[in-house]
Amino acid sequence: MPTEPDTHYDPTLGNKFIFVTGGVMSGLGKGITAASTGRLLKNAGFDVTAVKIDPYLNVDAGTMNPYQHGEVYVLEDGGEVDLDLGNYERFLDIDMTSDHNITTGKTYQHVIEKERAGDYLGKTVQIIPHITDDIKRRIREAAEGTDVCIIEVGGTVGDIEGMPYLEALRQFAHEEDEEDILFTHVTLVPYSKNGEQKTKPTQHSVKEVRSIGLQPDVIVGRCEDKLDPETKEKIALFCDIPTEAVFSNPDVEDVYHVPLMVEEEGLDQYVLEHFGLADEALPEGERANDWREIVTTEKNGAVDIALVGKYDLTDAYMSIHESLKHAGFEVGVDVNVHWVPAGELADGHDDQLESVDGVIVPGGFGMRGTEGKIEAVRYARENDVPFLGLCLGFQMAVVEYARNVLGYENAHSAEMDEETAHPVIDILPEQYEVEDMGGTMRLGEHTTVIEPETLAYELYEDTSCSERHRHRYEVNPEYFDEFEEEPMTFSGTAGNRMEILELEDHPYFLGTQFHPEYTSRPGQPSPPFLGLVEAIVDESGGNASAGTDMEHDADSDTDADTETEVTH
Numbered sequence: 001m002p003t004e005p006d007t008h009y010d011p012t013l014g015n016k017f018i019f020v021t022g023g024v025m026s027g028l029g030k031g032i033t034a035a036s037t038g039r040l041l042k043n044a045g046f047d048v049t050a051v052k053i054d055p056y057l058n059v060d061a062g063t064m065n066p067y068q069h070g071e072v073y074v075l076e077d078g079g080e081v082d083l084d085l086g087n088y089e090r091f092l093d094i095d096m097t098s099d100h101n102i103t104t105g106k107t108y109q110h111v112i113e114k115e116r117a118g119d120y121l122g123k124t125v126q127i128i129p130h131i132t133d134d135i136k137r138r139i140r141e142a143a144e145g146t147d148v149c150i151i152e153v154g155g156t157v158g159d160i161e162g163m164p165y166l167e168a169l170r171q172f173a174h175e176e177d178e179e180d181i182l183f184t185h186v187t188l189v190p191y192s193k194n195g196e197q198k199t200k201p202t203q204h205s206v207k208e209v210r211s212i213g214l215q216p217d218v219i220v221g222r223c224e225d226k227l228d229p230e231t232k233e234k235i236a237l238f239c240d241i242p243t244e245a246v247f248s249n250p251d252v253e254d255v256y257h258v259p260l261m262v263e264e265e266g267l268d269q270y271v272l273e274h275f276g277l278a279d280e281a282l283p284e285g286e287r288a289n290d291w292r293e294i295v296t297t298e299k300n301g302a303v304d305i306a307l308v309g310k311y312d313l314t315d316a317y318m319s320i321h322e323s324l325k326h327a328g329f330e331v332g333v334d335v336n337v338h339w340v341p342a343g344e345l346a347d348g349h350d351d352q353l354e355s356v357d358g359v360i361v362p363g364g365f366g367m368r369g370t371e372g373k374i375e376a377v378r379y380a381r382e383n384d385v386p387f388l389g390l391c392l393g394f395q396m397a398v399v400e401y402a403r404n405v406l407g408y409e410n411a412h413s414a415e416m417d418e419e420t421a422h423p424v425i426d427i428l429p430e431q432y433e434v435e436d437m438g439g440t441m442r443l444g445e446h447t448t449v450i451e452p453e454t455l456a457y458e459l460y461e462d463t464s465c466s467e468r469h470r471h472r473y474e475v476n477p478e479y480f481d482e483f484e485e486e487p488m489t490f491s492g493t494a495g496n497r498m499e500i501l502e503l504e505d506h507p508y509f510l511g512t513q514f515h516p517e518y519t520s521r522p523g524q525p526s527p528p529f530l531g532l533v534e535a536i537v538d539e540s541g542g543n544a545s546a547g548t549d550m551e552h553d554a555d556s557d558t559d560a561d562t563e564t565e566v567t568h
Helices: 030-043 084-092 104-116 127-143 160-175 200-211 229-239 255-265 267-275 290-295 314-331 370-382 392-404 455-460 477-484 527-539
Strands: 016-022 048-054 101-103 148-153 181-188 218-223 246-250 302-309 334-341 358-361 387-390 411-413 422-427 442-450 464-471 473-475 488-494 497-503 509-512
Touching: 016 030, 016 160, 030 048, 030 084, 030 148, 030 181, 030 255, 030 267, 048 084, 048 127, 084 314, 101 104, 101 127, 104 127, 127 148, 127 160, 148 160, 160 181, 181 200, 181 267, 200 218, 200 229, 218 229, 218 267, 229 246, 246 255, 255 267, 255 290, 302 314, 302 370, 302 527, 314 334, 314 527, 358 370, 358 392, 358 527, 370 387, 370 392, 387 392, 387 527, 392 411, 392 422, 392 473, 392 477, 392 497, 392 509, 442 455, 442 497, 455 464, 455 488, 455 497, 455 509, 455 527, 473 477, 473 497, 477 488, 509 527
Parallel strands: 016 148, 016 181, 048 101, 048 148, 181 218, 218 246, 302 334, 302 358, 358 387, 387 509, 411 422
Antiparallel strands: 422 473, 442 464, 442 488, 488 497, 497 509
């Protein structure tokens, strides 16, 4: 139950459930609002978990193109999920499982399989009660063993695909004690041309919610600025809730400041009082304050890092951006990330890398941009620019070295060129017979053994690490001997698999087959990312620059990829 025994929380009070819905438009920040609420409740001494409901028919996010749904976030158990679960893990500092992501595909698949097995004893299988019962079961199972479970319903109220979930929540509220349920509705409060905060979108959104049988207990208004007192009163009047139940969630400089903003508004105290937990919580003076200290750390300068990718979309590399922030918190610098289109580097536009302090080559899939990523690796290696390669970036570092140092001119990955004479990257042996694309890669947490007296050992301060994977290809064992006597060494392995590479006599050159960005947290930055930022600061003599303005052309080839899964 609570992490702090001093709260004297009574387990017989049972689980508390916060349901978060959104209206007017998607992308308002329901997930950040929910995660921020959870962070404050955790600071108060309670165990908090979260569930993300995604109403799409996909079983999981694993086969989605980043332009459709942002990055695919990978959980410890190998679940490929929505990026919002990454925010929950980072804000709540917990490791979640696939059970914390409910999709329509999962739910319908399970119910249909039960019907085929005869589990319903000849009954007509329907949305109500069979689908809604399965949704409620999943929520309760995910909440087990915690004090508070926050359930975010993706999309907006009124979407046809979300209707079974809202009906399930209506039933859920009738099955639980009133004081154990709280409905939060996040809605847009725009400005009119004359600068007035308009409440009509909120009114219509709440009207839609109430027509389904749900009454919001809390309304969070997303606006450029804090809601005016008159705006709060008007929302309260027309939406039938107390004025003190209307909260502002204005735009902030960084999402990690949202918990501080809603705390200032008093959202956490209102939730505790609604649940009858105010007396069970830690006194305000004893609540954890490390979050505030971490995210408000004074910065001394900035560093500039090029992210050489193929998607001009922050959401496609969300966890990388956040991991660099975490490293920046620790080192005390702002990290400016500049997206550099990989496709342009293949044509020799290295000048885009000349003004940066470091280079990251992230994961990816498909042939487009691959040669540019290889070129970025070459530039960083030859010019002593701190470099970090992640998954495909790790593999392209192997390809670049094989081509330009070992002399295998046509070396490549078999994923990109099946006819290459030197497939230094090849498909995993267990993947030969795989036909289904979804959920069949090497996924989730695996242990890597680290060689002592290496850069990897310095970073992890241990002879092993456990990180999350998502790949179908690996370094070809037939070429291990060629790398053995070279400055590039594989300092991390998993059996016969190469997991970490590094380069001697270089300020910082590291590649990982795994995705360390998925386990980075504020206050617990990922070692490879922290090492990268520290190396950059060290290279500058301990004085980070004031930042560099870089301009680039957006990648216009947004439709060139029809693949729907990272296969590296």
